[in-house]
Amino acid sequence: MSLRPAQELVHESSKFSLRQFFESQAAQAAIRSPAQLSNEGFAALNTKAETASSLALSPPATTAPPLPALFGRAPPPAPAPASAPAPLGASLTGATLPQPTDNKFTFSRLVPVTTPIQVQHQILQKHQQQAIKDVADTKPTGLQSSSSGEVMRLKAQVVTLNERLAHANANLSATSESVVRGNKALTTERAQFHSKYANLTKKLEETQAALAEAEALPKEDVVKNSKLLNAKVLELQVENEKLVATRAELTEALARAEEAAAPGAIDARISQTQEELAALQTKFTTLSAQHSVLLSDKLQLEKDIETKGEMLLAAESNVSAVNERVEELESTASGLREQLGASQVEVAQTDHLIDELDAKLAAARAEATGAPQGVEVEASRPALPVAEIKEYLRKQAFKNSRNPYYKEPNPEFITKDGAGVHFRGHVIPHDAWNSMEREAQAWAEAQPIPEGDMGG
Structure with missing residues (x-):
């Protein structure tokens, strides 16, 4: 699809001016209608018939070609006498012309349709042919040629003015559509502006409320919050530094991986991997042999554990018997201790009785000998039993x-x-x-x- 018709339309629309439109309308009002011109021409021809007939008998040196010859047509045959032709204005006003409908899906300059101007031009041609046929028999040729030329000039001017009017109407419709689209765009922009203005107003109210709350808070809380925010900012900065360091490490690792991914590096890596695989296979063989030996040792140790477990069970039974024997011995020892304590008490009582008897004996000796009792007691007191x-x-x-x-x-x-x-x-x-x-x-x-x- 070519854009040339649309470009031409845009170019013509740029030339449109309301001043020229109204001036052309005034000029059309000053010019008489084609119907009046046709009637006046025919009346003049009827009043001067005799003069025209005398002029027709003597042909001029240079005569204009017939009107059909100007349009490349053959001269029509002489028609039979008929009634007077209908006025041109009546034929134009009586015809029903199709009205083009332009919307956003159709465009008169892009779609080849029959415009009202073309229909009017066809009607004018038919009327002209009919008028020429009717006048050719009764009127002289020279007068017919001059009046026909004037009529054609006026008709051509009418066609030109109608074309300009059609262009003006098309430009006016395009301008109206553009104005409608502009109004719609302005309405949409206005609605968007109102919504944005409402959102900004709401945000401003929220900000003012938050600012009022912040101003209502005590300065200590504000300072505390600022300190907390500063601490949080420092933590985020430290975390950002860590992330940057991690990113650098990852970049280095990626660079190393890209270097390792080179063709030569891949071959070297494959050979190194094969060598490592061979070493691992050798190690696997060695470890398999060691595993078999260790497995046999494990089985032997499990057998030894079972044997020692049985021995441990037997020892536990013996230990339980020994513990019972020890408990019996402890009970016997406690009985012996009780008996020893009782015997010690008896010995102490006996020693006390012996001491009393020694004292009585010393007193009796003192009475018998007449010596002082204290001296005798000291002499008769036994020595301190240090060894005991x-x-x-x-x-x-x-x-x-x-x-x-x-x-x-x-x-x-x-x-x-x-x-x-x-x-x-x-x-x-x-x-x-x-x-x-x-x-x-x-x-x-x-x-x-x-x-x-x-x-x-």
């Missing part, structure tokens, strides 16, 4: 060293008070008693631990 005390302390220290959580209570024959430690009627100072305890503790720590000692 040390032996007792060593036993206690030995027991405590074997079982530090066991603390045997002091027997009844040992009591402590402010004067010292009373041991079987003897009073030992605290310093001497503590010294003997330390000595017994050192001796117990130096003794070897006998095998199988349970600390009882």
Whole structure:
């Protein structure tokens, strides 16, 4: 489809001017209609028939060719006498012309249709031929040629004016369509502007409300929020730096991958991969042999574990029996300890009785001899049993060293008070008693631990 008709239409539309349009309309109003011209011409011909006939008898030196010859047609035959021709204006007004309809899908300059001007021109040609046929028989040739030329000139001017009017109408319709499109575009732009203005107004109100809320907040909160925002910005900057570093690393890795993807690098990589595959196959063979050996060792160890498990079960049964025996021995030992405590109590009571008897005996001796009682008592008091005390302390220290959580209570024959430690009627100072305890503790720590000692 060619754009030349559209370009011509645009060019002609650019030449359109309302001033020229109204001037042409005024000129058309000044010119008389073709019907009036035809009637006046025919009346003049009728009043001067005699003069025209005399002129027709003497042919002029140069005569204009017949009107049909001007249009390249043969001269028509002489028609029979007929009635007077109908006026041109009546023929024009009586014809019904098709009105072209232009819309956005049709265009008169692009679609070859019969325009009103063409129809009018055809009607004018038919009327002209009919008028020539009617006048040719009764009117002289010279007068016919001059009046026909004037009529043709006027008709041509009418056709030209009608064409200009059609062009003006087409330009006016195009201008109207352009104005309609412009109005639609302006309406759309106005609606868009109103929507944008409403959105901006809403955003402005929200911003003003947020600003009012921010101004209503105390300065401390604002400072705190600004500090939080600054901290968040710093965190984002640090994260951005990390991302930039990561991006640089990825870029380097991509560059290395591209270098590795080169043809020579691919061949080298393939050869290296094949070498690694061969080494891995050799390693797999070696590991398979080692795996078979380890598997046999594992089976042997599992058998040993089963055997030792059975032995452990037997040992556990023996341990349970030994534990029962130990419990029996501990119960027996506790009974013996109770008996020992009772015997120690009896020994203490016996020692006390012996001391009382010794005192009574000393008093009786003093009465018999007449010596002072205190001297006799001091002379008759037995010596301090140091060896027995040390032996007792060593036993206690030995027991405590074997079982530090066991603390045997002091027997009844040992009591402590402010004067010292009373041991079987003897009073030992605290310093001497503590010294003997330390000595017994050192001796117990130096003794070897006998095998199988349970600390009882």
